[in-house]
Amino acid sequence: MMEEPQSISRKTVLLMAITTGIIVANLNFIQPIEGLIATDFHLSKAIVGVLAMLTQMGYAVGLLLIVPLGDIFDRYHLIQFMMVLSIISLLIAFISPNAVVFAIATTLIGITSVAPQIIIPYAGFLAPAMQRGKVLGTVLSGLLTGILLSRSFSGLLGSVIDWQYIYLIAALMDLILLLVVHQAMPRDPRGHQNLSYANVIKSLPRLFTTQRRLRGSSLNGFTMFAVSNVMWSTIAFYLADQYHLGSNVAGLLGLLGIAGVLAAPYIGNLVDHRSPRLTIGLSVFFSSLAFLLFWLIGHWMIGLIIGIILLDLGTQFSQVSNQAIVQSLNRKESSRNNSIFMFSYFLGGSLGTLSATWAWSIAKWNGVCLVAVVFLVIALLGHLILKEPEKLHD
Numbered sequence: 248m249m250e251e252p253q254s255i256s257r258k259t260v261l262l263m264a265i266t267t268g269i270i271v272a273n274l275n276f277i278q279p280i281e282g283l284i285a286t287d288f289h290l291s292k293a294i295v296g297v298l299a300m301l302t303q304m305g306y307a308v309g310l311l312l313i314v315p316l317g318d319i320f321d322r323y324h325l326i327q328f329m330m331v332l333s334i335i336s337l338l339i340a341f342i343s344p345n346a347v348v349f350a351i352a353t354t355l356i357g358i359t360s361v362a363p364q365i366i367i368p369y370a371g372f373l374a375p376a377m378q379r380g381k382v383l384g385t386v387l388s389g390l391l392t393g394i395l396l397s398r399s400f401s402g403l404l405g406s407v408i409d410w411q412y413i414y415l416i417a418a419l420m421d422l423i424l425l426l427v428v429h430q431a432m433p434r435d436p437r438g439h440q441n442l443s444y445a446n447v448i449k450s451l452p453r454l455f456t457t458q459r460r461l462r463g464s465s466l467n468g469f470t471m472f473a474v475s476n477v478m479w480s481t482i483a484f485y486l487a488d489q490y491h492l493g494s495n496v497a498g499l500l501g502l503l504g505i506a507g508v509l510a511a512p513y514i515g516n517l518v519d520h521r522s523p524r525l526t527i528g529l530s531v532f533f534s535s536l537a538f539l540l541f542w543l544i545g546h547w548m549i550g551l552i553i554g555i556i557l558l559d560l561g562t563q564f565s566q567v568s569n570q571a572i573v574q575s576l577n578r579k580e581s582s583r584n585n586s587i588f589m590f591s592y593f594l595g596g597s598l599g600t601l602s603a604t605w606a607w608s609i610a611k612w613n614g615v616c617l618v619a620v621v622f623l624v625i626a627l628l629g630h631l632i633l634k635e636p637e638k639l640h641d
Contacts, residue, residue: 305357
């Protein structure tokens, strides 16, 4: 039986937060520069949209097939190995002579950028039980910061230099980070495990069906990230239709997500010292209140701004709480549990995007709000029926 860690230093937690933020940014560089890529490779908007989708599909593959390796291999080495592969993928994107090579590169970027989902369970493994929520909240705030800033970083650089150099700069940043991680990331006290990769992958369905808490977190993550994507996938349409504003304003509104960055460690504290059932309930409450505001007073900018802040808080309450629950399960299976949870989370986001864009084409903003209500009702039912734990530890 593995001993409970005694402590994890603030320096280590900060390094993990920065590492997750910088690596996850690789997934989002393509979004603001799709137009530039389309012009350079003489592609239609539909085709360049497929290139962006390939990154996300690659990430889904990585979540299912690579993240579980954290239960087999020494995570100190596995994280660095994935970073090396990510750097190579970014360099291929930089030198891509045509759309076919770039399509391969962007798929590989998605597959190899899953190191943050190896780091998160590693942070949970290293943290003592009474600090786990706070530690995970801090690491997740780094992840969210990377997502928020990556689009601005890419869009700004794309306006002043050739878009290919964004991938070169990202590769250089990742290389510098790799050197720091090699020196400062703590060694994995667990080391390598004598497990078969095939058996590890085959165990995923069993873990999902036999762990009620994992099913509950997966359902909540699925629905709450779907709700978030329902709004973010259609906000540009709404701004153009209601306010006659461009997508650049949608990007600026995205920076309101800083509220979630600041709140994440405090949410983790609430999970540690109060109850994950309370914080999951708050996630559903804040997101429901957000869409009530979107529907009733979204035609005023102040209503939209307050709603976005509330929605982001709801998403963060869900993400931090669920990660704390998932990482409190069997520590020998923490990477596989995270793989299942994050795949569900990602799947929900994709379905939220798809259903919201379809609803907009039929009923515009009212249709979008109705889709969110459906996901929120499912989240509430899951909260009431599956019942998250009152406490994660004694």
